[in-house]
Amino acid sequence: MQKGLVIRSTGSWYEIRNTDGHIFQGRLKGKFKLKDLKVTNPIAVGDWVLFEVEDEAENTAIITDIVPRENYIIRQSVHKTAHGHILAANLDQAVLLATLAMPRTSLGFIDRFLVSAESFRIPTTIVFNKADILNDEGMEYQQEIMDLYQSIGYKCLSTSATEGEGVDAFRQLLDHKVTLLSGHSGVGKSSLVNAIAPDLNLRTNEVSTFANKGVHTTTFAEMFELAPDTYIIDTPGIKELGLMDTSKEEVSHYFPEMRDRLNQCRFHNCLHFNEPGCAIKEAVAEGEIAESRYMSYLSMIEGVDNRR
Numbered sequence: 001m002q003k004g005l006v007i008r009s010t011g012s013w014y015e016i017r018n019t020d021g022h023i024f025q026g027r028l029k030g031k032f033k034l035k036d037l038k039v040t041n042p043i044a045v046g047d048w049v050l051f052e053v054e055d056e057a058e059n060t061a062i063i064t065d066i067v068p069r070e071n072y073i074i075r076q077s078v079h080k081t082a083h084g085h086i087l088a089a090n091l092d093q094a095v096l097l098a099t100l101a102m103p104r105t106s107l108g109f110i111d112r113f114l115v116s117a118e119s120f121r122i123p124t125t126i127v128f129n130k131a132d133i134l135n136d137e138g139m140e141y142q143q144e145i146m147d148l149y150q151s152i153g154y155k156c157l158s159t160s161a162t163e164g165e166g167v168d169a170f171r172q173l174l175d176h177k178v179t180l181l182s183g184h185s186g187v188g189k190s191s192l193v194n195a196i197a198p199d200l201n202l203r204t205n206e207v208s209t210f211a212n213k214g215v216h217t218t219t220f221a222e223m224f225e226l227a228p229d230t231y232i233i234d235t236p237g238i239k240e241l242g243l244m245d246t247s248k249e250e251v252s253h254y255f256p257e258m259r260d261r262l263n264q265c266r267f268h269n270c271l272h273f274n275e276p277g278c279a280i281k282e283a284v285a286e287g288e289i290a291e292s293r294y295m296s297y298l299s300m301i302e303g304v305d306n307r308r
């Protein structure tokens with residue numbers, strides 16, 4: 001019996017790295033039963049599993065058990081009744097790569113990501129890349145936005161992958177952690193990762209003979225080892241994470257600056273929309289909660305409304 005980390009998954013095959021760094025191609029034991037989770041995939045990238053070596057020469061393995069997860073991110077099906085899909089497990093943190101240059105990341109997108117990460121209890125840092133192409137006004141705006149998110153409690157970092165600015169801080173941020181790296185296409189994820197791990201070549205890694213063994217390779221997350229004990233998880237093609245099963249009332253719990261004030265609203269089930277005696281609306285009016293965050297909140301409770 002050995003223990004290993006699942007670093008890639010196609011849904012039927014799992015690439016497992018044991019504690020010596022040896023790689024096996026694993027599959028589930030025939031009568032392996034799903035635990036009680038309502039999901040389509042029993043194992044995801046980031047899972048620790050127990051396995052038996054099946055064929056030494058072929059490096060194949062049979063997975064017999066999953067080590068209980070610290071956390072996981074799941075993508076809910078658009079159909080409320082259908083099962084969700086676990087994207088990744090056992091994450092230490094998320095890094096949202098954004099840019100206020102081109103293609104500019106909207107604050108709404110940043111807020112939706114942060115709310116998702118809060119719902120999965122994954123601490124998030126926002127990295128603002130392409131600082132080199134911001135003019136003075138742009139830099140001022142970036143500082144304003146960084147101040148806003150830092151005041152809420154999110155770590156922020158300014159980088160330029162091309163100029164090397166902030167790259168050391170980015171490396172330190174990832175050091176000895178499993179990090180979900182997200183961000184829109186074109187913000188510079190590959191560039192920034194290549195700046196700290198030039199040998200990795202993030203994109204070309206995606207095409208491997210292993211992936212061809214799978215049936216559907218589209219929405220599976222992948223894990224890359226950047227340095228010893230340092231991994232990033234990439235979720236190609238996945239734009240938004242969605243929420244853990246959430247009611248409208250719960251959305252404000254995922255805004256840290258609202259969470260602290262919730263018990264000050266007159267009504268305990270206040271949605272902070274137009275109820276009298278609402279502490280959240282008051283805080284917005286007084287500038288203690290940013291208007292942009294409140295707007296994101298309103299659009300998110302609408303979204304939850306539509307799904308239910």
Ligand SMILES: Nc1nc2c(ncn2[C@@H]2O[C@H](COP(=O)(O)OP(=O)(O)OP(=O)(O)O)[C@@H](O)[C@H]2O)c(=O)[nH]1
Pocket residue numbers: 129130131132133159160161162163183184185186187188189190191192
């Ligand atoms: N000026 C400037 N350009 C950058 C920076 N980082 C990345 N770029 C450029 O932005 C473009 C997109 O960068 P990528 O690293 O491919 O972006 P990505 O997020 O990996 O994009 P996907 O692979 O589509 O997810 C490339 O032309 C990069 O050279 C930066 O810090 N400054």
Ligand SMILES: [Zn+2]
Pocket residue numbers: 265266270271272273275277278279280281
């Ligand atoms: Zn309220």
